[in-house]
Amino acid sequence: MNRRTWLQLSSLGTVASFTGCGSKVPEIDQKTYAAEISAVIKQHAEVCSAAYRSAWQKADILRAKADVFLAKPSSATHATLKDAWLAAHNAYMETEGLRGLGTPANGVHSNIASWPVVPAALDTVPGNLKTGIVHDVQGVPSIDAESIRQAHQPRENKVVQGFHAIEFLIYGVDQYDDAPGTRVYADYTAVVGFQRRRKLLSLLTQLVPIDLAAMNRAWHPSEQGNYRAQFMAKDSKSALTTIFTGLVTVCNNGLSGALLRPLASGDKKDEICQFSDTSLDAIRHAIIGLQKTLTGIAPGRVVEADEVPLLGLIAKADASIAKEIESGFEQMIARLQPLSQPFDQLIKPGHSGRKALEEVVAGLSDQAKLLVKVGKAVGAKLGSSA
Numbered sequence: 001m002n003r004r005t006w007l008q009l010s011s012l013g014t015v016a017s018f019t020g021c022g023s024k025v026p027e028i029d030q031k032t033y034a035a036e037i038s039a040v041i042k043q044h045a046e047v048c049s050a051a052y053r054s055a056w057q058k059a060d061i062l063r064a065k066a067d068v069f070l071a072k073p074s075s076a077t078h079a080t081l082k083d084a085w086l087a088a089h090n091a092y093m094e095t096e097g098l099r100g101l102g103t104p105a106n107g108v109h110s111n112i113a114s115w116p117v118v119p120a121a122l123d124t125v126p127g128n129l130k131t132g133i134v135h136d137v138q139g140v141p142s143i144d145a146e147s148i149r150q151a152h153q154p155r156e157n158k159v160v161q162g163f164h165a166i167e168f169l170i171y172g173v174d175q176y177d178d179a180p181g182t183r184v185y186a187d188y189t190a191v192v193g194f195q196r197r198r199k200l201l202s203l204l205t206q207l208v209p210i211d212l213a214a215m216n217r218a219w220h221p222s223e224q225g226n227y228r229a230q231f232m233a234k235d236s237k238s239a240l241t242t243i244f245t246g247l248v249t250v251c252n253n254g255l256s257g258a259l260l261r262p263l264a265s266g267d268k269k270d271e272i273c274q275f276s277d278t279s280l281d282a283i284r285h286a287i288i289g290l291q292k293t294l295t296g297i298a299p300g301r302v303v304e305a306d307e308v309p310l311l312g313l314i315a316k317a318d319a320s321i322a323k324e325i326e327s328g329f330e331q332m333i334a335r336l337q338p339l340s341q342p343f344d345q346l347i348k349p350g351h352s353g354r355k356a357l358e359e360v361v362a363g364l365s366d367q368a369k370l371l372v373k374v375g376k377a378v379g380a381k382l383g384s385s386a
């Protein structure tokens with residue numbers, strides 16, 4: 001990767017000006033706004049519960065569609081499986097901002113959504129037809145949950161489970177700038193290694209909903225002694241710290257990294273969704289998820305008239321910053337909306353869509369700074385970058 005390019009891109013967030021750069025926002029009086037803060041904390045718990053329930057349900061639909069595909073492989077069932085993967089992954093991306101300080105999501109996130117995947121660690125790649133777990137009968141004699149969990153070492157660049165490992169098994173290696181991977185359903189009926197490939201796809205599509213079911217239980221209101229109960233028992237400053245660290249971290253690192261990495265290298269292998277070419281969908285849904293966290297919206301829940309959303313509490317501290325945060329996310333989505341070409345092409349130097357992606361990186365940096373500033377004002381314990 002070109003270091004100079006990386007540094008230039010990394011500085012994007014510092015060149016754009018924003019209102020929050022000025023003087024410190026005075027802290028609100030915790031006693032005066034105790035009721036509002038309590039309402040925000042309760043609403044956040046409801047958002048987490050609904051969002052993780054939706055992500056778990058979509059992941060379980062993915063598992064079911066994989067079962068259908070493996071029972072009757074065809075072009076039609078393969079296409080349906082792809083659609084189910086995209087829906088499940090997008091639903092999970094909307095939970096990105098909920099992984100605040102100390103939440104159980106951080107413990108399972110690496111199992112669910114680690115990337116990038118090195119395809120050769122899993123299966124056949126162009127030029128090497130017998131590589132990866134699918135063909136390593138001696139090293140991985142049994143494709144089961146225990147062996148996969150042990151082999152999965154994201155810090156050592158060995159990602160063999162989660163959404164993106166499944167993505168590779170469904171789509172195959174992307175060898176084109178104008179289309180996703182071109183894996184065919186025959187890979188699961190006749191191609192060398194198809195029996196173990198079938199076992200691996202089946203297992204991986206089972207593991208993701210298992211991990212997300214644990215998150216559903218962690219935030220479910222009827223589970224006794226779960227993380228939700230612990231969260232609700234926290235003092236207000238600690239609870240707000242959890243909420244704001246999730247939002248700031250995804251702006252500073254999660255989403256920014258998903259954009260900066262491929263922008264710096266220009267390599268499709270650095271995309272978050274490198275096989276399906278759906279990186280734009282993933283980024284859009286993560287930003288939408290941040291919006292929903294701020295406004296109390298989540299799949300399947302109705303926002304009551306007397307609820308206090310996080311954005312409403314932010315407005316108590318500084319109404320202009322609240323408006324800027326709200327419009328900032330809207331502007332980022334608007335910048336991404338016209339982009340229809342594959343991400344492979346957008347990241348190329350000189351492509352007209354590249355500027356929009358760079359502006360989103362700058363916007364995310366601005367949002368992180370604003371959230372840190374106003375988060376401190378409402379009582380969260382945040383460093384300069386959270």
